Amino acid sequence: MRNNERSTHFFIPSISDLIKLIKIDSIYAKSNPCSGKNSPRKGNMQPCPESADKAGGDAPSQKCTCRVPESTKSASDRGITGAGVTGSRTSCVSERGKEHALPEGASNPRLLRYIHNTARYRIPQCFEGACVSLKQSAKNNWVLGHSMSFSSVSPGGYKVLLSYVDKNKEIGLPYFVMEAAPGGQMSCELRVGPTQGTRATVVAQLAEAEIYSFESILDAYFNNFTASIITVNREFIALHYLQAVTNKISLGAELVARGQAVELSSASGAARWVSDDHSVSATLGNRGLDLCYAKAIKPFLTVAAMLEVGFAIRRAVATLAYEWHTDQWTVRSSVDSDGLVGATLQRALGGKNAQLACAVSALLNHPNDKFRLGFGVTATII
Numbered sequence: 001m002r003n004n005e006r007s008t009h010f011f012i013p014s015i016s017d018l019i020k021l022i023k024i025d026s027i028y029a030k031s032n033p034c035s036g037k038n039s040p041r042k043g044n045m046q047p048c049p050e051s052a053d054k055a056g057g058d059a060p061s062q063k064c065t066c067r068v069p070e071s072t073k074s075a076s077d078r079g080i081t082g083a084g085v086t087g088s089r090t091s092c093v094s095e096r097g098k099e100h101a102l103p104e105g106a107s108n109p110r111l112l113r114y115i116h117n118t119a120r121y122r123i124p125q126c127f128e129g130a131c132v133s134l135k136q137s138a139k140n141n142w143v144l145g146h147s148m149s150f151s152s153v154s155p156g157g158y159k160v161l162l163s164y165v166d167k168n169k170e171i172g173l174p175y176f177v178m179e180a181a182p183g184g185q186m187s188c189e190l191r192v193g194p195t196q197g198t199r200a201t202v203v204a205q206l207a208e209a210e211i212y213s214f215e216s217i218l219d220a221y222f223n224n225f226t227a228s229i230i231t232v233n234r235e236f237i238a239l240h241y242l243q244a245v246t247n248k249i250s251l252g253a254e255l256v257a258r259g260q261a262v263e264l265s266s267a268s269g270a271a272r273w274v275s276d277d278h279s280v281s282a283t284l285g286n287r288g289l290d291l292c293y294a295k296a297i298k299p300f301l302t303v304a305a306m307l308e309v310g311f312a313i314r315r316a317v318a319t320l321a322y323e324w325h326t327d328q329w330t331v332r333s334s335v336d337s338d339g340l341v342g343a344t345l346q347r348a349l350g351g352k353n354a355q356l357a358c359a360v361s362a363l364l365n366h367p368n369d370k371f372r373l374g375f376g377v378t379a380t381i382i
Helices: 015-021
Strands: 129-137 142-150 157-165 175-180 186-192 198-207 210-221 225-232 236-244 249-258 266-274 278-285 288-298 301-310 315-325 329-336 340-349 356-365 370-381
Parallel strands (some): 129 370
Antiparallel strands (some): 129 142, 157 175, 186 198, 198 210, 210 225, 236 249, 249 266, 288 301
């Protein structure tokens, strides 16, 4: 939902993408796993440095020089209809880290922008080309990473990752991550916990010696509801509220205001019903309708269905997806009404706790008769 463009894009997985993709466990609707660093659906315009938990949604388009051609599409690139809540599909990796843990007494309903993630996390994050990543973890909470990517579709090259997480604290805060490329592109994220029930996040992206994107997010967790304030580039602000009505039902609302494009301002309501193995979520506003359903059929198999209807652009997109996983394997696949069929395979080499992993991606674009293949290897040194 970041832009209402009809084209979508491939992306080269960053170091943290490939590392986190292999850490999969069973997902049940009631736990509402937040798609962490964001949702299973990427925004339409992919910045080359990975940035976490983007405000996303209706945020203004960003002028990253590393974007891939608009003619390409990815199964993970959804949100083109403009339906749904802000930030609900702006990233791809599950938010399972300790830095996102809720304060004591605030176990439900989590954040509004993750309301659809139980279903959207099943969509594969397809990429193109090859990527080799190395992560070095130190005992003093710092992690240094290196990544080399090769692609004929999007710009590749070398990237360095530096991150800090306080491992001695249950919530993992403060949290800092920086990713930089020799060409001058850089992405930085800082998350702190001013109080037990609040989280403050700042994300900045730089290119050509200027800040082209600056996002700030303040999340507040209470006993039975959450609230968020999201601002992007002084041009976009969103207010979120999600209330736990019962243990299984949550209701929320979102207000989005834009300074330069007032016609893109919106108001929407959201609802979610969950059980131990089902999740149904819906978002309805003046810009569109979004419906998501997920069901855990077995401990190792989850299926999902999604429908997006954009009122302004008069377009609808339906998606079916599934995830199958064991301790060593994770397979995700999806097909949508646009004719995109994608799948990813992650394999932890050597067992569940292996320090070496590989990822394979395949995407078939029926309308354009194009096929893309990706392969990545990640090694961790402790």
